[in-house]
Amino acid sequence: MSSERIKILVKHPFPPLLVRFYIGAIFVYASLHKINFPAEFSDNIASYLIVPYWLVNPTAVFLPWIELISGVCLIAGIRVRASVSIICGLLALFTIAVIIVLIRKTPIDCGCFNNVGDPVSWLTAGRDIIWLAMGLYVYKYDSLIHLDRLFMVKPEDLNP
Numbered sequence: 001m002s003s004e005r006i007k008i009l010v011k012h013p014f015p016p017l018l019v020r021f022y023i024g025a026i027f028v029y030a031s032l033h034k035i036n037f038p039a040e041f042s043d044n045i046a047s048y049l050i051v052p053y054w055l056v057n058p059t060a061v062f063l064p065w066i067e068l069i070s071g072v073c074l075i076a077g078i079r080v081r082a083s084v085s086i087i088c089g090l091l092a093l094f095t096i097a098v099i100i101v102l103i104r105k106t107p108i109d110c111g112c113f114n115n116v117g118d119p120v121s122w123l124t125a126g127r128d129i130i131w132l133a134m135g136l137y138v139y140k141y142d143s144l145i146h147l148d149r150l151f152m153v154k155p156e157d158l159n160p
Contacts, residue, residue: 016142019134020074020084026131027071027087030113034064044111048097049104066090074138077146081139088135095128 009015034041042060045051051059066086073083094112101108101120110118118124 010137011141013141013144016138016140017144020077020080020138020142023084023087023131023134023138024071024074027067027090028075031064031068031071033114034060034111035068038064041111044109047106047108047111048101049106050097050100063090077144080142080146084135084139084142088132088139091128091132091135095125095132098125098128 038057038060041064042057045060045063046053046056067090070083070086070090073079074087098110098120102122102125106120108120110120110124112118112124
């Protein structure tokens with residue numbers, strides 16, 4: 001495949017839409033268990049030994065809701081750039097946290113989707129980096145099905 005065809009494929013509006021749905025679905029799915037079991041998620045956050053103890057519980061309560069709202073907005077096409085920016089920021093933080101745990105050689109579970117069973121590894125960090133790259137791709141190239149563009153009132157529409 002020539003480089004010109006790859007550029008056309010990358011810039012086509014359909015692949016970024018699929019990636020947007022994928023990333024949004026991942027974050028919605030990841031948030032659901034954490035929302036239902038905040039105490040378990042709190043223990044998982046504490047095991048990373050990064051967040052100050054007084055912020056562990058508020059983080060365990062608010063972080064899954066940020067993931068859920070950002071993921072839903074990303075899927076629905078509402079404020080896509082803002083949503084994907086939040087998700088990329090979270091992925092960057094998650095990647096840094098995982099790398100710190102790996103450098104410290106602390107044997108803990110990831111807590112990414114379920115609170116038990118998925119040990120932190122370099123594959124976890126790699127996966128997060130790939131998702132971060134996908135989020136940046138959505139930020140740069142996504143242009144289809146933005147509901148906020150269809151239903152939001154623009155300031156210039158208010159002037160008679």
